[in-house]
Amino acid sequence: MFVVKKILLGLLIYLVFMLALFPARVALQLAPLPPQVNIAGVSGTIWDGSADTVSVDKRLLEQVHWQLKFLPLLTGKVTVDLTVGSRATAVSGKGLLSWSLSGVQAQDLRFEAPGSFLIGDARLPFRTKVDGELSVIVPQLTQGKPWCEALDGKVFLNHLSVNNQFGDYPLGNIQLALACRNGEVVLSTDEKGNGLGVKGEVTIGENNKLLVDAKVRETAEQPDDLKKALSFLGKSDNEGYYPIRYSGVIPGL
Template identity: 60%
Template sequence: MSVIKKVIVGLLIYLVFLLVLFPANVAVRFAPLPSDVMISGVSGSIWSGNIETLKVQQRQVEQVHWELSPWALLTGKIKVDLQVGSRATAVSGKGLITLSPSGISAQGLRFDAPDSFLIGNAKLPFRTEIQGEVSLLVENLEQGKPWCEQLSGKLFLNQTNVKNQFGNYPLGNIELGLSCVEGRVQLATDETKNQLGIKGTLQLDEGNTVKVAAKIKETNDQPEDMRKSLSMLGKRGADGYFPLEYQGRIPGM
């Protein structure tokens, strides 16, 4: 092998090692981050790294770890095995996330957080306050128009309590199934998945709008304030249910 070839091979090997070992803190230092994003405690490389604290506006997560697949880059994709927090932190999550020219996809995604983390500083109507925890489980997600191409999973609203100017509503635990219907994210529930006598669907549409097509009946497990308020929803149907319908912007958005 000639000297020139040896130099070229040596440079290629050096560049490969440079990329593999490129410090994550250097990459973050030169990254054009928005002014409301704060990152501290960065370690590792761009391929396998850690962030102690990540703060976006008023929301903060801790113990962020990622593993970036170099082989996916060869196919024009960014594939990240991401983990956030632990059982000891308020917010935690994990999953395999892929970014490609066609959009975002995810497999085995899990996210747990208190309601306060999701609501942030949003002002809800009727001076509403919500307490509880949210658990999101996504088996498979493929981005599409307007929102999804494929979606399967579940959303759990745990120990949910709603308080507003009309009363106090301890809603308990609610399970909703996640699916994709004509490109729209749909959440569905029935009486076997909640103690509130609710069954129906909610669809997320473009422009932060939702469509609720559901109904509710009186149950012994409902909060008293809720039972007294059901007549405000409209006329009770022959099946004993009151209509629970809404179409418009997401409250607080």
């Protein structure tokens, strides 16, 4: 009996070391990755590993590093401390991400990318081209239906510029607040968060439904093409605000 216990203990120790040192490269070879995902330059273990590049729908992430937490696994939750890129890369980010049967959670999430990274190959209406940089800070995110259960954060659109068949619109810097309302994602701004005289909110609902409820008035900081286009929005109110209304799906999706 003593010999059997020693053998079982030896097997247990062997399995623990095998699991702790299991190569990430082998794990990814065994994983059924979607065809639009391509991972290269994988090193380390499944617990502490990295990849030189991760490509998702032609969107490239560089210098991806992860640390898988052990204790949350005991409660049925996969928790990863994730880092993407650096100051030298176009896309960078970090945060604590968790997944369980109840959905995805995130804490202290930061993400920075050029606008072209998010738009990808999507064709925007009116031959629109968007240039600028995106910065997202999310202290807390809990997935829910249709999108969220809890959400707190900010979105910064820096050096935003829009060009289409109607003109050039250098919009500058815009700050938006992120929140969750009845399971829908809400982005809101006011005139303190932009120099465009815009205030209102955008709601993203089920099936990529987009609802814009905002208004804008002329300011000295607005580009000339935008000032000329304000009258096409309708009649201004007593305070000089023109309505901005849209209900449909997210353009390009």
